Amino acid sequence: MVSAIVEGIGALAAGEWAPLNRTGDLEGAKLTDSVVRLPDGFAGAYGDYVEQGWNTIAAPADFGGQGLPFALATCVLENLGTANMAFTLLPILSVGAVEALFHHGSDAQKAKYLPKLISGAWSGTMNLTEPQAGSDVGALRTTATPIEEGEHAGKYRINGSKIFITWGEHELAENIIHLVLARLPGAPEGSRGISLFVVPKYHVNDDGSLGARNDLRCVSLEHKLGINASPTCVMSFGEGAGTGGECIGELVGAENRGLMAMFTMMNNARINVGSQGVQIAERATQQAVAYAKERVQSPRAGAADKSPVAIIEHPDVRRMLVRMKALTEGARALLYYTAGQVDRGTLSDADAAMRAEVLVPLLKAWGTDIGCEVASIGVQVHGGMGFIEETGAAQHYRDARIAPIYEGTNGIQAADLVTRKLGMDGGGAVERLLQDIAHDGAEESNLAALAQDCIAIGQWMRDTASLDDRLAGSVPYTTMCAVAVAGWQLLRQARAVADGAAPSLAKVKPVTVRYFIDHIVPEAMGLKAAATAGAALFYAIDSEALAG
Template identity: 75%
Template sequence: MTPYTPPTQDQLLAIRVNAGIEELAQSEKFAHAESDLVEAIVEGVGQFAAGEFAPLNRIGDLEGAKLENGVVRLPDRFKEAYDAYVEQGWNAIASPEEFGGQGLPFILSCNVLENLGAANMAFNLLPMLSVGAIEALEHHGSKDQQSKYLPDLVSGKWSGTMNLTEPAAGSDVGALRSTAVPIEDGEHAGKYKITGQKIYITWGEHELAENIIHLVLARLPDAPEGSRGISLFLVPKYHVNDDGSLGNRNDLRCVSLEHKLGINASPTCVMSYGDNDECIGELVGQENRGLMAMFTMMNNARINVGNQGAHIAERATQQALYYAMDRVQSARAGSPDKTPVAIIEHPDVRRMILRMKALTEGVRALLYYCAGQVDRGTIGDPDAKNRAEILVPMVKAWGTDTGVEVTGIGIQIHGGMGFVEETGAAQHWRDSRIAPIYEGTNGIQAADLVTRKLGIEGGEAMVALFEEIARDAAEQPTLLALAKDCAHIARWMRDEASLDDRLAGSVPFCTMAAVAVAGWQLMKQDQAVAGGAAPALAESKPVSVRFFLDRIVPEAHGLKASAIAGADLLYILPSEKLAG
């Protein structure tokens, strides 16, 4: 497996052009996000990721996490790398200053996770989930909970998880059966006894952090059925005393670890709460409003999962490029010189490399554009907040689908050596494949886009996005056509299509929309580079952008027929006939 080289210049370009961090730095909240500091963070975390996380990527894949007598063990050096991550303050980048964070834009938190994830996707899930737990407590925790739990979560001394899924409650979270019973008296009066089992809990048990703060969805006695009767509870691995010191272990345990296709160094736990009827938790927010509170965490997580598409694509692209430049095979077709050349000289391999590069840069541009809108929403711009809401399913769905595609192309470039494990190319694909599934499958993301997100401002917020792209793309015919068709489909879905028709066309429409936004943001990058920004990219950026606009945008445009085809064909055959 080749070493990780941080794509610092492309990241800085996306942060400046797509996220607009220099404009954000004009606000009071983000005034200290000055150019020198931004560069220092992006360069610093890239170097840290390459030096500390990347060398553990292959080791983590081969050795994986192991459950021994109820304790999850990680390979050697994971503890030292995590301690260095905490000591250098990378976990605290965007967290509130009052709890020990640096109060910087979410954009820079995304960059930290992009670099760490490209270096080691499985390991990066540990800080990624903690970031979401911090945000959930920041928005919904009580003052006492914030002062008690946030400082050590912000530093990374403690880690956080989210516990939604149960054996009988996957995407239908409202079907969960975990319970929370109020404690009336004794030392835990005012708290709750938690009982139940949760599955697929990422980094649910480990020894790298001193404590783990589990955010657990459970149902109170006599709560309404379905999602309206779910509450959110904070359940620490170790009880926390009033002075902040750790007390006895709570009544929770990791029952088993899932045996997975990839991300083997990330312990995916089956967690059991209250086996001895002594698991104590605290209510976060209001009773029966837990799903709303958890969605704060999930929205953050969905952007960061889309980020995984960018960073695994970057890692696979780097590895494929190095291999294609080193692997010599066959003379160039049509050349009078019959000397074998590196395979990167062959047209189809060159096409694949450029596709990997253009797609990776497109996801990165979309990611940072969305992050910039999140930060604008934070400082009070309602239009930006709405736009971020619309962009989130695109980032998560198209970003992760692209990660799978790019890692698959990487295997193809390696040929037979990609299908065996020694090169490490297969690991990238195996690791990437979970991302379209968790934090809401990509089909759920697309459904969200054409239902809840289409409903923002009566559909006008989404249409306005595509109309803005069309105005800017007046001299880019492929992108102009795609943007116009996206606006047309959005109106059709809003005004004419049935719910089934919308859902039947949701995935192709989500892809069209995401490619339109990504192409728009890449066009802005190209214009900035032409104007003198990022001199190091002056030769490469115009080529990757042209490839995206000329090859990838027309492919997305071709999905129009599928997006508006409706649902009738899907239901002509009864379910039992589909197998016949």
């Protein structure tokens, strides 16, 4: 079954989604009269994705899902995202909506919305951000007013605007289920007063059929650096600009507990965004290797034969390609280790569930940083042609750059690690992970030393450092921990290949793992000084002087 899933999604990704990647970048999503249109081919490719059941892989069986491991769903999205990162944001958001409703929705809401969301016939969105409320979600102003009587009694009038809403409007799915954060009358200030509402594009009748259009619409599309085929919408809810009626929503979970419910969706999305770093790195690596094999220039340095050779033969190009492969494989190793811990946590392994929580910020932050680095190296391998849009290398670089920003910036991921995650189980959750690495990787002195450095820094951050000092060192510390975990998982892969697993990797895997441990791990060890330097230097000049 696993082989069939992997081969099948590879065929769909290569055959239908990949050919749309360049078209989507050049033509992009277009907004006309509040309707978002995608280039030719997108509707058919999404229809085949739905018809073949790919959206259902890890979804709950009670609502039409297959109930298979999250790791397999991760593989599905990785393949699709490698083929077409912008397009794959559509199912990523829908998967998150399924998670939020499954864990926090009422039985009636689950029955009404989950089957079509799980099939992919309907898509889902996450509506948090407002112009004045970016990372500070507690500053949002969208309101939800209870309806006391009439056909919508017990529901709420939603009024407000949201920005940066990924796939907030399109015609590929029959309905769009918006999950919207809003504030009830008299709610407490800040994040303690936020509630979550399900707001469908089309009302859903009791028999599951679609009713009238809700009063919501896309009023503009953002003009972005990349992911141009992904419509990033400014959404208006109940502001008289839609159907002229009222925007009606239903409360999900308890009043003023919306942020907790939304974080269920965000945690899933952060794993999948970490996967996007792997996706774009893989796509950039494949293209760079193919180009380097074809581009002939200059004889090999020091060779007796002065005939020009493919640039893949030159030492520095070879260095870049090996680095691209090693970083991509390291990020992928971290991705699937995280997915595996999520699966074990779902099966009631409390320690695995806690470890997954620790791994999520590592994956999201470092994985997306790697996507940017590898895409940048891919441009460099192409040389001057990499800076020319026609080769496509620049698109990977442009597409990758959003991933360290959305679903919580990488600085927020690092802050989460050194504040909340570092204190989990009295510090034991992070420390046990690093001790496992130091013990299992003891024969690799660099890897073991990196793990020990991370343990020592973590203890300093918990016991001695001020909050400012912790936050100032949070990003380098996050990188150190992520590289330690990735190196450990690559070491396990190398052992498996040496024992006969995956014979096709017998030549490449030992080299990429060796490069990671001998080159990437020492680079991470060099971040210790930055992780422990504290914040004093950053505030040695005031804001005015810094701006001068």
